[in-house]
Amino acid sequence: MKVLAREGAHMPGEVQALPPSQAEPLSASLEDYLEAILQVERSSRVARVSEIADQLGVSRPSVTGALKLLAGRGLVTHARYGHVTLTEEGFRIALEVERRHLAIKDFLTGVLGIPEERAESTACKLEHVLEPDTLAYFVSYAKGRRR
Amino acid sequence: MKVLAREGAHMPGEVQALPPSQAEPLSASLEDYLEAILQVERSSRVARVSEIADQLGVSRPSVTGALKLLAGRGLVTHARYGHVTLTEEGFRIALEVERRHLAIKDFLTGVLGIPEERAESTACKLEHVLEPDTLAYFVSYAKGRRR
DNA sequence: GTAGGCAGTTAGGTATGCCTATTTTAGTGT
DNA sequence: ACACTAAAATAGGCATACCTAACTGCCTAC
Numbered sequence: 001m002k003v004l005a006r007e008g009a010h011m012p013g014e015v016q017a018l019p020p021s022q023a024e025p026l027s028a029s030l031e032d033y034l035e036a037i038l039q040v041e042r043s044s045r046v047a048r049v050s051e052i053a054d055q056l057g058v059s060r061p062s063v064t065g066a067l068k069l070l071a072g073r074g075l076v077t078h079a080r081y082g083h084v085t086l087t088e089e090g091f092r093i094a095l096e097v098e099r100r101h102l103a104i105k106d107f108l109t110g111v112l113g114i115p116e117e118r119a120e121s122t123a124c125k126l127e128h129v130l131e132p133d134t135l136a137y138f139v140s141y142a143k144g145r146r147r
Numbered sequence: 148m149k150v151l152a153r154e155g156a157h158m159p160g161e162v163q164a165l166p167p168s169q170a171e172p173l174s175a176s177l178e179d180y181l182e183a184i185l186q187v188e189r190s191s192r193v194a195r196v197s198e199i200a201d202q203l204g205v206s207r208p209s210v211t212g213a214l215k216l217l218a219g220r221g222l223v224t225h226a227r228y229g230h231v232t233l234t235e236e237g238f239r240i241a242l243e244v245e246r247r248h249l250a251i252k253d254f255l256t257g258v259l260g261i262p263e264e265r266a267e268s269t270a271c272k273l274e275h276v277l278e279p280d281t282l283a284y285f286v287s288y289a290k291g292r293r294r
Numbered sequence: 295g296t297a298g299g300c301a302g303t304t305a306g307g308t309a310t311g312c313c314t315a316t317t318t319t320a321g322t323g324t
Numbered sequence: 325a326c327a328c329t330a331a332a333a334t335a336g337g338c339a340t341a342c343c344t345a346a347c348t349g350c351c352t353a354c
Contacts, residue, residue: 196302196303207302
């Protein structure tokens, strides 16, 4: 019973000189940063490093580092000592992540009856783990049940 | 809207001179190793490093490394160049992990109708993410539905 | 009894993601 | 104008979890 290779596995076979500008899926962590930036933008108009840090419960240097990666992929704009802005593409992805998050949370509260707060934190984790078409099963089950 | 601190966060506040022999929850990865060892033990009587490596799709050195950690926590017995055996405690945990895995898989296939193979790989990921009492909601929902 | 071969270990390295401590910068108040 | 402060960036580290390459030890076949 052979199990699939791990996600994080290091595959030096096909070397990839350039940084993963596009393509290559975002890590769970970077998705979280995008989602957090979206939320901070909404509540504060402009996103600043410290707000993002507070939102995610990480240190500011961690945010700075993540922003560098996201900027490298063209998902955020971020001038030194300046504000953080989602690019069009970054915004699109952030919305997508948020959509998944809400769908999962709805399932957990609506179908399973898990309390709000627990559903929230669980959704945070599930949203990075469920493949899109797997998530679709959750969504359509919830929908069928509502009908 | 403050989010909880990340799981992997480095918390040097309370220093911990000794290695995490007991206490401290196992990482997802180490749980996977325990589960894999259990399965290999069942199919081969004795677990060997290469079988565990094959089972998980990782290299042999990765297994050796993980075994060192698990042995340090008293969860496996592992003589250099010898067989790997789960201790009583390791066995208990491995069973628990497997139980969670199966419960999740049952939910995915039985309730949501997700196909076997996809349910299997999804369960692998969910099993490390769902808190015990959250999992209980999944289980009891499936049960209520069966009735 | 010894030579190979293969399982297993060690050595060393990469990637991610986080941290603290320290420095730099920009904006503000006087 | 300039000093101060608070935010942000660097520098340097640690933990986890992988990898490849190279070495070691065991066991078997001759």
